[in-house]
């Protein structure tokens with residue numbers, strides 16, 4: 001199977017996929033790492049791992065739709081079976097989402113439906129939450145609103161800052177994201193009109 005990974009930054013989740021493929025936990029090839037940001041540190045990490053990298057800079061496009069069409073065009077030759085958003089910091093429109101519907105996953109660092117959008121850890125702290133976490137979900141046109149597939153929870157500890165909480169959460173991100181991808185590639189997961197299904201059961 002072929003996986004394309006979209007990043008904007010350091011690419012630690014991308015690295016978790018590289019490691020999972022190397023270990024055989026994920027029987028797949030990463031056919032492409034694409035960034036909207038030419039300065040993304042993850043591009044260097046991917047190149048070091050021998051993976052093809054491409055930059056499609058959103059600043060070169062005058063609308064979200066034209067950028068999304070360029071993304072579709074860039075991915076098409078690689079015929080990915082699965083498209084992974086891993087810290088990809090652009091809001092996508094149906095121009096990109098529809099061609100990949102049902103094989104497009106995102107990871108979001110909150111216990112969705114809590115805290116879609118940015119600054120999730122600070123918002124959890126400000127709300128006095130006793131736990132935080134991360135969600136892998138199918139991507140639909142609703143921002144961070146697609147059906148959840150898997151979540152991991154961590155405690156909020158006394159004295160936590162957004163940074164210390166993020167460090168606790170990211171460890172879980174690197175564990176659950178390749179698991180969700182494996183389920184998808186094994187054909188165990190489906191996006192349906194009523195949500196995500198795993199082995200035929202609603203998640």
Ligand code: GRF
Pocket residue numbers: 007008009010011012013014042086087088107108109170173
């Ligand atoms: C992660 O916290 C992810 O959940 C969020 O952006 C961050 C990306 O980190 N969407 P990295 O680039 O994978 O290290």
